[in-house]
Amino acid sequence: MQASNLPTHVKKVVSAVTLCRTNAMKGRVYSCPNGHFSIFIRESCNNRSCPTCQSEIKENGILIQKKKFLILHIIILFLSYLLFCIHIFFPIIKNL
Numbered sequence: 001m002q003a004s005n006l007p008t009h010v011k012k013v014v015s016a017v018t019l020c021r022t023n024a025m026k027g028r029v030y031s032c033p034n035g036h037f038s039i040f041i042r043e044s045c046n047n048r049s050c051p052t053c054q055s056e057i058k059e060n061g062i063l064i065q066k067k068k069f070l071i072l073h074i075i076i077l078f079l080s081y082l083l084f085c086i087h088i089f090f091p092i093i094k095n096l
């Protein structure tokens with residue numbers, strides 16, 4: 001890799017992607033506050049060309065979009081229910 005004719009920025013990307021979440025990276029221990037279990041997770045490279053890191057970002061983006069659509073569906077259902085109630089009860093209120 002050092003002797004290749006690749007540009008320096010490409011070498012940096014290749015190095016970051018190949019070392020992502022491997023033993024060469026630092027890690028963090030996440031543990032249960034009650035001490036039931038703990039897990040060690042390696043840090044990621046956060047490089048925009050890394051398929052591992054970008055797939056995590058993409059999944060998070062999809063989850064955010066799903067939450068937005070869910071909220072929109074709830075609002076539409078609530079408004080349609082409100083219109084239905086007005087349609088049903090308005091003649092009754094009008095006759096009082």
Ligand SMILES: [Zn+2]
Nearest residue numbers: 020045050053
């Ligand atoms: Zn990565």
